[in-house]
Amino acid sequence: MYLLLLIQCALLSWYLPALLHKRMRRVITEYPPSDFPLLYPKEEHEYHAFHAKFLLMNRVAFVAGMVVVVGLMLLGVNVMQEHWMMLPWGMFMVQMVPIMIVEASEFNHLKALREQNKSSIRVAGMQSRGLKELVAPSLFIGWITSFLGAILVVAWTDNFEFAFLGDAYSTVLIVVIMNILGYLYLRWLLSGKRLDPYQDPEDKLRYSKAVTKSLMFLSIAVSVFMAVTRVLDVTEAQYLQPVLMTFYCQIIAYGSITTTLRGVKLEDINFDVYRQSHKV
Amino acid sequence: MLQIMVDIDSDVPLFTQLTDQIKSAIASDALLPGTKLPSIRQLANDLDLNNKTVAKAYRLLERDTVIQSKGYRGTFVHPDAKQNCGQDINDWISAEVQKLVGVLREGGATDSEIRIAFTNAMNK
Numbered sequence: 001m002y003l004l005l006l007i008q009c010a011l012l013s014w015y016l017p018a019l020l021h022k023r024m025r026r027v028i029t030e031y032p033p034s035d036f037p038l039l040y041p042k043e044e045h046e047y048h049a050f051h052a053k054f055l056l057m058n059r060v061a062f063v064a065g066m067v068v069v070v071g072l073m074l075l076g077v078n079v080m081q082e083h084w085m086m087l088p089w090g091m092f093m094v095q096m097v098p099i100m101i102v103e104a105s106e107f108n109h110l111k112a113l114r115e116q117n118k119s120s121i122r123v124a125g126m127q128s129r130g131l132k133e134l135v136a137p138s139l140f141i142g143w144i145t146s147f148l149g150a151i152l153v154v155a156w157t158d159n160f161e162f163a164f165l166g167d168a169y170s171t172v173l174i175v176v177i178m179n180i181l182g183y184l185y186l187r188w189l190l191s192g193k194r195l196d197p198y199q200d201p202e203d204k205l206r207y208s209k210a211v212t213k214s215l216m217f218l219s220i221a222v223s224v225f226m227a228v229t230r231v232l233d234v235t236e237a238q239y240l241q242p243v244l245m246t247f248y249c250q251i252i253a254y255g256s257i258t259t260t261l262r263g264v265k266l267e268d269i270n271f272d273v274y275r276q277s278h279k280v
Numbered sequence: 281m282l283q284i285m286v287d288i289d290s291d292v293p294l295f296t297q298l299t300d301q302i303k304s305a306i307a308s309d310a311l312l313p314g315t316k317l318p319s320i321r322q323l324a325n326d327l328d329l330n331n332k333t334v335a336k337a338y339r340l341l342e343r344d345t346v347i348q349s350k351g352y353r354g355t356f357v358h359p360d361a362k363q364n365c366g367q368d369i370n371d372w373i374s375a376e377v378q379k380l381v382g383v384l385r386e387g388g389a390t391d392s393e394i395r396i397a398f399t400n401a402m403n404k
Contacts, residue, residue: 120289124326126282126305128316128354191322201283201326 012095013062039274041112057098088246117197125201150223200270210263298337
């Protein structure tokens with residue numbers, strides 16, 4: 001279990017942030033403000049400072065995580081008990097803070113792009129961006145199957161009784177709410193307000209595909225996790241909950257970040273739209 | 281991917297810019313019959329336009345049998361879109377009105393009487 005927690009530290013506070021940081025540095029190096037001014041509404045030094053802060057936050061989280069895990073190990077604490085399930089989750093929440101800050105800053109960045117854009121020309125692609133067009137049928141079927149399967153498994157653990165506000169009831173409610181929220185967020189992302197006013201429609205489509213895949217993957221993970229948690233509960237294997245939780249945290253972080261990064265490669269993005277001289 | 285472009289500062293109404301470009305794309309086979317079009321909401325948000333503007337463009341294209349709406353399944357390019365793209369309903373309206381005005385004048389109606397009759401008919 002300690003090994004898994006150390007791996008969680010390394011994955012979520014070192015490896016994945018390093019991938020993100022590398023990408024951010026590549027963008028500003030290969031597509032600098034001097035040649036692509038429309039991409040950088042703020043001063044260049046602010047972006048460099050932000051990248052450095054992001055790296056530092058992750059390094060601090062990494063060290064703090066290692067200290068906690070090694071400390072518990074040295075104290076001989078047995079973390080293979082149900083109430084220690086919140087340890088990997090708590091670590092995960094802290095490890096996700098820098099990434100959430102990056103996500104929030106991305107929204108601010110896009111808002112700044114929209115405020116900066118004074119062009120009267122608007123461009124859109126004439127390709128429908130519905131779920132059917134964006135995901136493979138197998139992934140869609142996997143999503144539906146995991147959702148319904150999780151509900152069935154949870155119902156089975158309660159002998160299909162579903163006592164109101166009982167454990168099984170609450171678990172199913174969580175699965176349903178998480179999937180609905182995921183679906184609504186996806187709908188907003190796919191056909192909601194245009195966030196980047198310069199983005200090439202082909203890039204928008206590619207980004208939509210990557211994010212849809214990532215969100216579907218997350219939804220499947222939530223459904224499976226909730227079902228397995230419930231099974232562990234009723235089979236009195238609660239000591240495995242911390243193991244399940246750390247696996248879950250690592251899988252969702254690795255899966256969602258790498259799916260998006262692989263789906264939207266820098267080489268495929270049309271950065272010419274951010275040149276000052278770019279005419280549609 | 282076919283891209284559509286509008287200029288919000290142009291004198292040409294936005295819905296006309298949309299209908300003209302879609303018809304032009306169909307006429308040049310850039311959009312083929314049966315192709316699914318973006319939803320009104322998606323296109324309006326991508327172009328940062330009001331939903332009503334795009335809805336009006338789609339309504340006019342459907343009236344001209346260039347596109348067809350299939351409810352929740354979406355909006356598609358009509359199978360006969362290519363031959364209908366070249367037709368302009370306004371030309372047809374002008375031609376019919378000219379014919380009618382000609383008939384009325386031959387029957388002895390004055391231009392004022394014809395104008396009053398048209399206005400009353402439009403007000404009904």
